[in-house]
Amino acid sequence: MADPAKPTPHPTPETQPFWDATALGELHLQRCRACDTHYFPPRPFCPHCHTDDVVWERCSGRGRLHTYMINHRPPPGWRDEAPYTIAVVELEEGPRMMSNIVGVEASPESLELDMELEVTFEDQGGMQVPKFRPATAAVAQTGEVVA
Ligand SMILES: [Zn+2]
Numbered sequence: 001m002a003d004p005a006k007p008t009p010h011p012t013p014e015t016q017p018f019w020d021a022t023a024l025g026e027l028h029l030q031r032c033r034a035c036d037t038h039y040f041p042p043r044p045f046c047p048h049c050h051t052d053d054v055v056w057e058r059c060s061g062r063g064r065l066h067t068y069m070i071n072h073r074p075p076p077g078w079r080d081e082a083p084y085t086i087a088v089v090e091l092e093e094g095p096r097m098m099s100n101i102v103g104v105e106a107s108p109e110s111l112e113l114d115m116e117l118e119v120t121f122e123d124q125g126g127m128q129v130p131k132f133r134p135a136t137a138a139v140a141q142t143g144e145v146v147a
Contacts, residue, residue: 008125
């Protein structure tokens, strides 16, 4: 029996602007204009000061690996990719986002806490889902240090 496809995100009115942006290859977050704080996940009110004076803005797409786990027993639809990494990424703007780490082996030897990451997007059922990979700038910086 064939595996079912990976689950596809279903946008709600609150999350539609997020998915509109990922469709363009951009990561957007909400920012509260009253207390100047970015937050995630999407909601119509600032979780810090409760105002509704909030805007959507493109963020840098850069972050750091806050924590992770390696899944060796994936659900249907993910079997070809096991093991894979489920991570909490702390974005440069502050909010933390659950995602997957791609472009690097899913092993403790390859995943260093606080390693610099950058967003990339993976098509899941026609939706562009944000994932994170080791930042290319970090590789360049390491190269400079070594040289
Ligand atoms: Zn606020």
